Amino acid sequence: MPELPEVEVVRRGLARWVIGATFEGVEVLHPRPVRRHEAGIDDFVSRLEGVTVVDAVRRGKFLWLNLDSGEALLAHLGMSGQMLLEEPDAPDEKHLRVRLGLAGAQGRELRFVDQRMFGGLAVVEMVPTPDGGPGGLGGTPADVVPTEEPRDDGVIEGTYEAGEALIPAPVAHIARDALDPALDVDLLAARFKRRETGLKRALLDQTLISGIGNIYADEALWRAKLHYARPTEKLNRPTLNRVLAHAQDVMREALAQGGTSFDSLYVDVNGQSGYFERGLDAYGREGEACHRCGSRMRRETFMNRSSFFCPKCQPKPREGRF
Known part of the structure; x- marks a missing residue:
């Protein structure tokens, strides 16, 4: 989508x-x-x-x-x-x-x-x-x-x-998106902590923050070196700021390249495809070398979709260590 x-x-x-x-x-x-x-x-x-x-x-x-x-x-x-x-x-x-x-x-x-x-x-x-x-x-x-x-x-x-x-x-029920100048980051941080869920699940919740889908969530989490299951209630404000900044950066970069197009269905008003898929670091790269540490990228089933991550750069948090 x-x-x-x-x-x-x-x-x-x-x-x-x-x-x-x-x-x-x-x-x-x-x-x-x-x-x-x-x-x-x-x-x-x-x-x-x-x-x-x-x-x-x-x-x-x-x-x-x-x-x-x-x-x-x-x-x-x-x-x-x-x-x-x-x-x-x-x-x-x-x-x-x-x-x-x-x-x-x-x-x-x-x-x-x-x-x-x-x-x-x-x-x-x-x-x-x-x-x-x-x-x-x-x-x-x-x-x-x-x-x-x-x-x-x-x-x-x-x-x-x-x-x-x-x-x-x-x-009217859709939250402001990551690139919206009117986004209230303080309010967003409070809502994340109250939700008590996994970080990626929260990023995909359009009533919390809109516009971030599966592709850009994986890319933002890879850049932030965070596992998708990290509990939101354990996030401190600097960590949330880092995730949000990476989500904003990756979407701005995708926008500059016309978006991400995996097939002919994703086009602009002139029928032209975007090229950002050539610069993806996480999404769709199962088994390939991590661009940061060289470890093999992994894919796991997530909400009837897939999550792509580096098991070394983005280790699953252990109880009590967040």
């Missing part, structure tokens, strides 16, 4: 092209991707037709377009969802599910493509954020003007503005 860097790459591409554009000619080609829009397909289409996009915002792995109607078009990419910007006369993708025409997007249309159809789109109500801060990362740098030739890596330089203090209702 795409994690924070992959979704942020898509958000930046959308911000570059669709802010200020108006939806026209919306087509739902398969009902499943709009199943979360409970009022049905006709209502989904009617709530978008003639409505203008005012921002592209992300929190964790969730992405939405703020609309001038006061609602939002909420997108979740699921396992294989893609938000692609195409010329209207470009051939339809095999798994094209929703087509959204755009007036004012330099002749492009937005396509939601999803092979496995675990993702989806819905027009939803906006509600105030629980902490009164911005809903998520939004805006686009003033010094970047859309062109016919976007940067290949999908990365936009510049400073982003914070989004409004509103969030789509279905996302």
Whole structure:
């Protein structure tokens, strides 16, 4: 499943092209991707037709377009969802599910493509954020003007503005993510200690901190030299700060390379894959030499997934030694 860097790459591409554009000619080609829009397909289409996009915002792995109607078009990419910007006369993708025409997007249309159809789109109500801060990362740098030739890596330089203090209702329970300037680290540390669980399990809990998935959790823990099962209630503040700093670093590095793409399903709005998998130190490296000490990397089953770690650099903590 795409994690924070992959979704942020898509958000930046959308911000570059669709802010200020108006939806026209919306087509739902398969009902499943709009199943979360409970009022049905006709209502989904009617709530978008003639409505203008005012921002592209992300929190964790969730992405939405703020609309001038006061609602939002909420997108979740699921396992294989893609938000692609195409010329209207470009051939339809095999798994094209929703087509959204755009007036004012330099002749492009937005396509939601999803092979496995675990993702989806819905027009939803906006509600105030629980902490009164911005809903998520939004805006686009003033010094970047859309062109016919976007940067290949999908990365936009510049400073982003914070989004409004509103969030789509279905996302209101999702915690702030590791790259959110409004993240309260003191509050996060207190919540980690109260949770009394394993460290990786806490990092993956989207109600504690969002956007960190299996790949980047393994990478952050390898950099911090910590075992995934280390108890959160035993963590001191410097240790938590170190884990968080490594999680932030690894995701920023992935973002700079367009995200991590293991197959053709993880792409930006121009259909291009990221390259960060070439720099992974832990994830997917079972049996290979640790880049730090040379020991053989190990894989263990974890929450119906896998955890990759170095048994020497990241020893399992013994009782009383944390």
